Amino acid sequence: MPSIYDLDAAQLATYLDAEPSYRAHQVWRGLWDEGREIADITTISKSLRHRLAEDFPSALEVAHDVTSDRGATRKWVFRLHDGATIETVLMAYVDRVTVCVSSQAGCAMGCSFCATGQAGFTRQLSVGEVIEQVMYAARAAAPRRLSNVVFMGMGEPLANYPVTVGVVRRLHEHRGMSARHLTVSTVGVAPAIERLAAEGLPLTLCVSLHAANNETRNELVPLNRRYPLERLYDACATWIATTSRRLSFEWALIDGVNDTDQALVELADYAGSLQAHVNLIPLNPTPGYLVRGTASARVYEFRTGLEERGINVTVRNTRGRSIDAACGQLAAVTNGHKSSVALRTR
Ligand code: SAH
Ligand code: SF4
Secondary structure, eight states, X not given: OOOGGGOOHHHHHHHTTTSOTHHHHHHHIIIIISOOOGGGXXXXXXXXXHHHHHHSOXXXXXXXXXXXXXXXXXXXXXXXXXSOEEEEEEEEOSSOEEEEOOSEEEOSXXXXXXXXXXXXXXXXXXXXXXXXXXXXXXXXXTTSOOOEEEEOSSSOGGGSHHHHHHHHHHHHHHHOOOGGGEEEEESOOHHHHHHHHTTTOOOEEEEEOOOSSHHHHHHHOGGGGTSOHHHHHHHHHHHHHHHOOOEEEEEEEBTTTTOSHHHHHHHHHHHHHTTOEEEEEEOOOBTXXXXXXXXXXXXXXXXXXXXXXXXXXXXXXXXXXXXXXXXXXXXXHHHHOTTSTTTOOO
């Protein structure tokens, strides 16, 4: 087991079966209700803490810890037990505190504009490795309460389906988090969206659309060749019909690629017929994709154009740009030039 958070309550009780039965409850409460590190679960003896910590060392070793946006954004690169690296980003807002978690080390989807996609796939994360990111961030956020979890770090959550579902279930059941506060972002694995719709899980779904014609989307998101826009549309419609929940599309604005008037009309048609919300994301530059992001004047023009067509749209404020805090970028840099991260600015 990579992490103590991989254990469910019954497995923890089995592990502690030589102890009085209330012991498992004390440990469980310390881990889940209070989000403590094993060493800080002071309701149990020092020797038991020591044994637990030896058998279940922390899954996350901090390789880098960087702060930006005057302290409101904090990003960690964590090294896992086998040396794989992932990233986790904590973002504090006036009304909420959000953690962005990784669901895989790397990603096999190969989206051209994404640093994680450019670096390729290393391995799946376990439930515990994802939960530990949440708990680590919750401790760092204190005294504020961590309110939201978004699966928008490294990896494609629906390509690690059982783990994503397991994490959402546990955060709901053991941390009391609700659908409004749990968001899964997917590149558009159509059959997995349909399967997810049937789980009855409390979560919000975002689909990374980026283009609403197959030719452009094939270039940006190779998975579109397997699940083209028509197939994705059916899956989105199923999601909405089954869950009665609103869907969001993400659209990273790329100069001359998907910010044209034609792209705007295509997006308005696609999103409009599903009554989906659109989230415009200014593109973060990455080493492997040399096309520029859309200039900000055009971003706002594009937003207005969508609004005029009746689309509900927001422009995402990209946090942590100076620390490459969007989608795997810091980890990509870290692998190559270990010391350059903290000093990098744009
Ligand atoms: N694999 C999932 C979730 C992780 S990516 C997905 O693709 O949805 C989270 C979001 O960041 C996605 O919408 C993705 O398209 C976007 N993204 C990736 N690289 C980006 C970049 N360079 N600039 C802006 N957004 C990017
Ligand atoms: Fe993977 Fe998402 Fe990046 Fe595409 S955008 S490569 S699916 S992490």
